[in-house]
Amino acid sequence: xxxxxxxxxxxxxxxxxxxxxxxxxxxxxxxxxxxxxxxxxxxxxxxxxxxxxxxxxxxxxxxxxxxxxxxxxxxxxxxxxxxxxxxxxxxxxxxxxxxxxxxxxxxxxxxxxxxxxxxxxxxxxxxxxxxxxxxxxxxxxxxxxxxxxxxxxxxxxxxxxxxxxxxxxxxxxxxxxxxxxxxxxxxxxxxxxxxxxxxxxxxxxxxxxxxxxxxxxxxxxxxxxxxxxxxxxxxxxxxxxxxxxxxxxxxxxxxxxxxxxxxxxxxx
Amino acid sequence: xxxxxxxxxxxxxxxxxxxxxxxxxxxxxxxxxxxxxxxxxxxxxxxxxxxxxxxxxxxxxxxxxxxxxxxxxxxxxxxxxxxxxxxxxxxxxxxxxxxxxxxxxxxxxxxxxxxxxxxxxxxxxxxxxxxxxxxxxxxxxxxxxxxxxxxxxxxxxxxxxxxxxxxxxxxxxxxxxxxxxxxxxxxxxxxxxxxxxxxxxxxxxxxxxxxxxxxxxxxxxxxxxxxxxxxxxxxxxxxxxxxxxxxxxxxxxxxxxxxxxxxxxxxx
Numbered sequence: 001x002x003x004x005x006x007x008x009x010x011x012x013x014x015x016x017x018x019x020x021x022x023x024x025x026x027x028x029x030x031x032x033x034x035x036x037x038x039x040x041x042x043x044x045x046x047x048x049x050x051x052x053x054x055x056x057x058x059x060x061x062x063x064x065x066x067x068x069x070x071x072x073x074x075x076x077x078x079x080x081x082x083x084x085x086x087x088x089x090x091x092x093x094x095x096x097x098x099x100x101x102x103x104x105x106x107x108x109x110x111x112x113x114x115x116x117x118x119x120x121x122x123x124x125x126x127x128x129x130x131x132x133x134x135x136x137x138x139x140x141x142x143x144x145x146x147x148x149x150x151x152x153x154x155x156x157x158x159x160x161x162x163x164x165x166x167x168x169x170x171x172x173x174x175x176x177x178x179x180x181x182x183x184x185x186x187x188x189x190x191x192x193x194x195x196x197x198x199x200x201x202x203x204x205x206x207x208x209x210x211x212x213x214x215x216x217x218x219x220x221x222x223x224x225x226x227x228x229x230x231x232x233x234x235x236x237x238x239x240x241x242x243x244x245x246x247x248x249x250x251x252x253x254x255x256x257x258x259x260x261x262x263x264x265x266x267x268x
Numbered sequence: 269x270x271x272x273x274x275x276x277x278x279x280x281x282x283x284x285x286x287x288x289x290x291x292x293x294x295x296x297x298x299x300x301x302x303x304x305x306x307x308x309x310x311x312x313x314x315x316x317x318x319x320x321x322x323x324x325x326x327x328x329x330x331x332x333x334x335x336x337x338x339x340x341x342x343x344x345x346x347x348x349x350x351x352x353x354x355x356x357x358x359x360x361x362x363x364x365x366x367x368x369x370x371x372x373x374x375x376x377x378x379x380x381x382x383x384x385x386x387x388x389x390x391x392x393x394x395x396x397x398x399x400x401x402x403x404x405x406x407x408x409x410x411x412x413x414x415x416x417x418x419x420x421x422x423x424x425x426x427x428x429x430x431x432x433x434x435x436x437x438x439x440x441x442x443x444x445x446x447x448x449x450x451x452x453x454x455x456x457x458x459x460x461x462x463x464x465x466x467x468x469x470x471x472x473x474x475x476x477x478x479x480x481x482x483x484x485x486x487x488x489x490x491x492x493x494x495x496x497x498x499x500x501x502x503x504x505x506x507x508x509x510x511x512x513x514x515x516x517x518x519x520x521x522x523x524x525x526x527x528x529x530x531x532x533x534x535x536x
Contacts, residue, residue: 103443107478140408141455146480175371179482187409187481210375210478212414213455214447 001076001253003083011084015152015204016190022076023133023195027256032135032194034067035218039099045239050167054104057168058097060239061220068095072222073251077131080199081224085127089247093117093128093231094223094240097135100143105211106166107143110178112151113223114202115159115171121241122233126156126202128225134196135218140189143211145198145219148178149185152201173205181205269344269521271351279352283420284458284468290344291401291463295524300403300462302335303486307367313507318435322372325436326365328507329488336363340490341519345399348467349492353395357515361385361396361499362491362508365403368411373479374434375411378446380420381491382470383427383439389509390501394424394470396493402464403486408457411479413466413487416446417453420469441473449473 003017011017023031039046039055045064047057062072071077072095082088099105113130117123138144159171173181190198200206211217225231230245238244271285279285291299307314307323313332315325330340339345340363350356367373381398385391406412427439441449458466468474479485493499498513506512 103446107480110480140457141414141477143477146409175482178371182482189408207480209409209411209480212375212378212475212477214443214450 001079003080008083011199011201014149016147016149016198016200018190018192018196018198020192020196022197025195028135028194030256031067031071031220032218034065035097035135038065038097044237047168049101049104049106052104054101055099056106056166057099060095060242061097062092062095067256068220070251070255071133071220073248074255075250075253077133077197077222078248078250081129081131081222084129084199085224085226087226087228089227090224091227091230091242091245091248092222093123093225093242094221096221098219098221100208100211100217100219102214102216103212105143105217107210108208109162109165109170109172110205110207111159111170111172112157112203112205114156117202117231118156119159119161119171120233120236121231123225123231124229127229128202128223130200130202131222131224132198133220134192134194135220136216137193138191138196138217138219139215140191142213142215142217143209144189144191144217146187146189146207146209147200148181148205149188151181151185151205152203154181154203156203157205178205269347271348276351279467279469282417283472284415284417284466286458286460286464286466288460288464290465293463296403296462298524299335299339300486302333303365303403306333306365312505315436317369317372317374320372322369323367324374324434325367328363328510329365330360330363335524336488338519338523339401339488341516342523343518343521345401345465345490346516346518349397349399349490352397352467353492353494355494355496357495358492359495359498359510359513359516360490361391361493361510362489364489366487366489368476368479368485368487370482370484371480373411373485375478376476377430377433377438377440378473378475379427379438379440380425380471380473382424385470385499386424387427387439388501388504389499391493391499392497395497396470396491398468398470399490399492400466401488402460402462403488404462404484406459406464406485406487407483408459410481410483410485411477412457412459412485414455414457414475414477415468416449416473417456419449419453419473420471422449422471424471425473446473
């Protein structure tokens, strides 16, 4: 899995890249089979919505589920990350499943992830990025990710700490700034079938609406960071802001399909 | 303005009809010029969102604004209503502007309007309908109306009175029923420029999401009812459930464009 030069140029220009159908139906079946039991667990890492018991986010899943442990080392996700971040020494700053549950899934306000990584975790530079993988179809109705193209070019924006809108505190961008950025770049919401992958810059401004449909909108997020850009403040629990800075050892392309007990790290 | 037989058949089959660009840009400019001042008024008829001061709905506007008084008698809206409801004696059960304000506009849960008209107002039969006119563009991002096609064919569904989700109490349909209806009919969200019009059955199940964008999503709603189907319970204020059952006297096609002082009812 290698991005072309034109894909890399598009990422740098727009702040994101969309790769529909990167994973096969068979791989998605293996991943999705794990999700209901994961989200049903009662543990700190599984955060619920503000007004309901619906799951909002399951954090650090790669440490407590074997199948997602393999996904977190998958070359289809790690190799593009290596290309775009310019280093083959990457670690997982955060790994989560955002559930956006049917009927109850609430909004994510407009924000840059690097604002949180900087303000909460003291990450030195925005040499970090997000890679969402659609576990189920993301369509126009079930609260798809919305991006403001090119907004990453403004660098880190002023942010306020919103601790009331949802159950999860977030450093958000104010309405005036959003109005200006949208006037310049518009809004896009990449939609696609299970197995589709987005890659987006740590400074790209994004949000997502509520989900009123009967279709949950499960997305796995890898937040990759360069090992030489490791965080320096340990205010948040390690399951939200990982303190294991060892480089990820990438597995082979068939790692989800082979039996877990046969897994070995690929030769580096 | 007359619907064709195939348009009428489509309405009966799907439960709604979409007429993009029914009003001209000039007419929309005249209407939109009134809206900011309307929504800014402090009066019972202007309902605010639950957690903010953002306007949610301005009711009964045809009685306190001259321009919208003319829209409420516009042949482009009244003639299709007459055709679909099978009577030229119609009155305005409800007339409102739903603001779905930029950034703050909140959801409307899944519901049938006739559930409210029946439960709150004792309207005898569902011989009533809604005609939303888009004052501004409705796009995929700013919380467009979502319909479940064909759901009107199930008649009036069981409904629960939701008084907590938003600032406006609503008789809503439960999640199990929505799941079943969506499996059968899917979801559609007609989108289009200012001046586009929807016509939908009183029993069509609909909802709309939150609006996180800088684009307010203003829609005027005419809720037309047959005069021989007038409500029989007067629990809600007349500005929400109108008690003036006199037939609407339709104006002429140019009624928004001519100076208000020249307006006369068209010959019946």
